Amino acid sequence: xxxxxxxxxxxxxxxxxxxxxxxxxxKIKAEEDAKVQAAAKDEAAAAAAPIPGKGFCETSCxxxxxxxxxxxxxxxxxxQKKKDDEKKARQExxxxxxxxxLKALKKFQQQQKDALAAQxxxxxx
Numbered sequence: 001x002x003x004x005x006x007x008x009x010x011x012x013x014x015x016x017x018x019x020x021x022x023x024x025x026x027k028i029k030a031e032e033d034a035k036v037q038a039a040a041k042d043e044a045a046a047a048a049a050p051i052p053g054k055g056f057c058e059t060s061c062x063x064x065x066x067x068x069x070x071x072x073x074x075x076x077x078x079x080q081k082k083k084d085d086e087k088k089a090r091q092e093x094x095x096x097x098x099x100x101x102l103k104a105l106k107k108f109q110q111q112q113k114d115a116l117a118a119q120x121x122x123x124x125x
Contacts, residue, residue, distance in 0.1 A: 004012075050069035057066045 050065040052069065053073070054066060054070070056062070056070045057064050061067055062071060
């Protein structure tokens with residue numbers, strides 16, 4: 001037999017059961033708090049994340065993530081414009097070369113025609 005009475009043992013069992021339930025409740029509460037904090041952190045990160053196409057921030061600081069993204073977008077647009085301008089210049093140069101080539105060919109054909117006509121006149125005389 002033990003020195004403890006049945007009532008003491010029962011009281012200890014109830015006390016241990018209450019402590020376990022309190023631990024479980026604290027654990028559940030801690031998990032919920034962690035979820036809430038994670039959600040708040042995600043929302044803050046999403047709010048702080050730069051928005052593509054928005055441009056510079058209100059102060060145009062050029063330092064914050066929004067301004068950095070805007071500078072990158074601007075650099076990309078400038079690079080694309082430069083490429084487009086170079087392509088357009090090449091196309092214009094090609095068109096001009098074709099036009100010059102055609103003019104030269106027509107001039108040559110006209111010279112040949114004139115030369116044949118001059119030879120024809122010389123033969124007739």
